[in-house]
Amino acid sequence: MxxxxxxxxxxxxxxxxxxxxxxxxxxxxxxxxxxxxxxxxxxxxxxxxxxxxxxxxxxxxxxxxxxxxxxxxxxxxxxxxxxxxxxxxxxxxxxxxLLTEELIEIINLTCERYACKPWDVIRSAIPSRVAGPESIYESHSLSSNTRRNPKPKHQLTVTNSPDSLGRIINEILERNKESEQLLVIVPDERDLIQLLDTKLNHEPVLLTSNIDKSERYANYLKTRFLQPKLIVGTRSAIFTPLNPSSTILIFNDGDESMYERRHPNWNVRDIALLRSGDFSLHFLGASPTLETVRLAELGWIGKKSEGAVKREIVFSDSRTSDLSVIKEGLKVGNVLVVLAEVGYINSIACQKCRNRAVCECGGKLFLPSKGASPQCYLCTKVYSDWQCDWCQGKTIRTISKGSDRIAEEIGKAVPGYRVLTSKGSKRLDVLPNLAEHVLVIASYGCEPKGNYAAVVLKSVENLANRVELRSLESARRLLFENLIRVRGDKGSRIFVDLESNHPISQQLIRANAYDAALLEINDREVLNLPPFTRIAIISGESAAIRQLATQLEDNSLLHTVAVQPLLDKSETGKSQSRLILRANIVDSKDFSDFLRDLARYRGIKGLTSFQIRMDPFAI
CATH class of the missing domain: 3.40.1440.60 (PriA, 3(prime) DNA-binding domain)
Structure with missing residues (x-):
């Protein structure tokens, strides 16, 4: 019982x-x-x-x-x-x-620009909390520095040496007053390692995703309570609290790593510009981005180009071959050979005049498969009877992909020399000090810092003719970065795998990256592409996306570029599509407001949510 x-x-x-x-x-x-x-x-x-x-x-x-x-x-x-x-x-x-008055305001401004919620930004802005380091600062009083009305000076500098970043950092630190700080943002770990290989006048506090979680949070607390003179970090460090009148230096703001991969997909340059009322901004790189050139042309930011160093450039239509440049270079120093990685979609060009094939919407044309008609990468329009807008030629020129075989052939052509490779997960950041001269074969974006007597740039046409939104800007940056890797003494040479009459070749001969960017800006203004427009990608269930596209047909603010189907399906098994929208840059605030209201409306009505990406690096 x-x-x-x-x-x-x-x-x-x-x-x-x-x-x-x-x-x-x-x-x-x-x-x-x-x-x-x-x-x-x-x-x-x-x-x-x-x-x-x-x-x-x-x-x-x-x-x-x-x-x-x-x-x-x-x-x-x-x-x-x-x-x-x-x-x-x-x-x-x-x-x-953990937050300052200025950062609270910047978080709100970021939400307004990217149509998101404050906590979407907080997760990137503040490192994950670790209680241990906090005890050091519990009795620490914050400095009495309050926000004042500084007169920040904004600068764009086009560099002529791989050592320019370290030198300019030391110059700014020397000029800064006692309470002023310098925040340096670099794209990735490779750039950080190469910078730390330079002699800096102050020990930097590091804020990168590669350091231990506890160390990163402890370093954030240092920046908040101890106000170090020099802070160096990657993307998320752009939200670091700073004393009034400090300087934010951004190296290569056009690098893809400067764009947040998670929602709301903000980028470092835009956040820096939001902070420009309190801090001086300094954009630095071998080739400027289209956005910073536009600001310079408007007079909002000062511009400076370091004097070009005379370097001999050899092109593919000359009597000197790439192997000749490599062999002669190895006699007097190290040689760098740079190749394009495989796997990228390449645009097409006209066989007669070599100009890129462009859609009426501004997107580049490519061949989706063998024997297919050209198609726009941006709006997906098909050109079954394509002809060149410049010379009316009808013969299509396709750009071949990079190949590992090229690297193998080059290595065999120079026996007796040590060959180092740098690509992907096997990246070499800094060339070791060796008694012998070495041949370095690297992919674009993985070039090690070092002293080179010669640089050979292969697959250049492949690099410059990718279909992505910023492919030409990225290619220009990579080419000019490699141009300045060659030491400027007698006998140093650069081989470029292009004919000398190619537009890119002419830009390299003039060694003026700013003017090259200015030429592209003029083209983009006509085609209604960034930096003169803002772009948003709205993804969701296909039926809802098509309905939204129909509703926006007569909207004077927005222009629908395309509705594109996606391979992925929703959790309910329904097909997915995306809608690409753009608006004129002068309507930027209204554009953000519309997208924020759209997300809010769908939430109130209990409709399936959309994923919204604004100002993406790539479509």
Missing amino acids: AETKPLRLRTQRVPKKIAVAIENSVVQVCVDTGVYHLPDQYDYLVPESLSVLMVPGVFVKVPFGKNEVAGYVVSRLKSEVETSKLKLVSKLISPLP
Whole structure:
């Protein structure tokens, strides 16, 4: 017989009465609601026990609906509503104010530009918390530096040497006043390693994704509370808190690594421009981006080109072969051979005049398969009877892909020399100091820092004729970067795998990357491409995307470029498509507002959500 257990009465739990702060008893908290159409900021009461620590910039836990969620304090103020209607802050996540007033504002501006929520940005801006390092700073008082109205100076510098970055960093540090800092953003770990190989006058604090999680958070706390003179980091470090009138230096802002891969897909250049009212910006690289050239032409940013170093360039239609340049170069120093990686879709050109085949929408044409008609990479329009806009020629020129076989053949042609390779996961960042002269074979973007008597640039036409939105800009940067890797002494040469009358060859001969970018800008203005337009990609279920495209046909703000089917299906098994939109740059704010309202409307109506990418690096 089962034993009967005695009945137990439930204990009635009475909520503990918590004292509320006497002064400024209310805080505005930006809450991580996880729901797009809900407001971001809500009022909460400050418990007296947390009153001293409850300052703008601290992260807290607050009750929201039936859950307890994270938030950060935006401001603290007197109560303007009946306090009995407000809930109390539950607890502090961290006693340290991790955000500054300026960063809170920049996060809001980023949300406005990229049609996203503050917590979409916070996840990139603040490193993951590790409690251990915080104890060092719990009693640390922040400096009394307050935001003032500085007169920042913005600069674009086109460099002529691989050592320019380190030299300019030291020059800025020398000029900076006592409280001013320098934040340097580089694209990736390779650039960081090459920079640290340079002698810097101050020890940098590093903020990169490659360092240990605990070290990264500890370094972020250093930047927040100790205000180091020099901070060097990759993409997310653009949100680093800085003292007023400091400088942000961005190296190669057009590199793909400068674009956040997760939603909301912001890029370093745009965030820096949002911070330009408080800090001086300095853009640096061997070839400028179209956006910075446009700003320079508008007079918003100063421009400076370091004097070009005279270097001998040999082209494929000369009597000197690439192997001859390699063999002669190895006699006096190291030689770098750079090849294009395989696997990229290449655009087509006219066989007669060699000009790129371009669609009426501005996109490049390519051949989707053997025997197929040319098709636009951007709007997918098919040209069954294509002819060149420049010379009316009808013969299509296709660009071959890079090949590992080229590297193998070059290595065999120079026996007796050590061959080093640098590509992909086997990247070599800095050339080791060796007693012998070596041949380095690298893919574009993986070239090691070193002293070279000769550089051979292969697969150049392949590199410049990819169909991506920024392919020509990227190719120009890679070519000019390699151009300045060659030391400028007598006997040093560059071989370029192009004929001397090719437009890119002429740009390299003139050694003026700024003017080359200016030529492309003029073309893009006519074609309504960035930097004169903003582009958004909206992805979702095909039926909803087609319906949206139809609704936007008569919209004067937006221009529908294309509706493209996607291979992936939704979780419900429905087909997916994407809609490519663009708007004139002067309508930038209205463009962002429209996309934010679109996402909010679909949330309120309970419709399937769209994935929105704005200003993407590639389509």
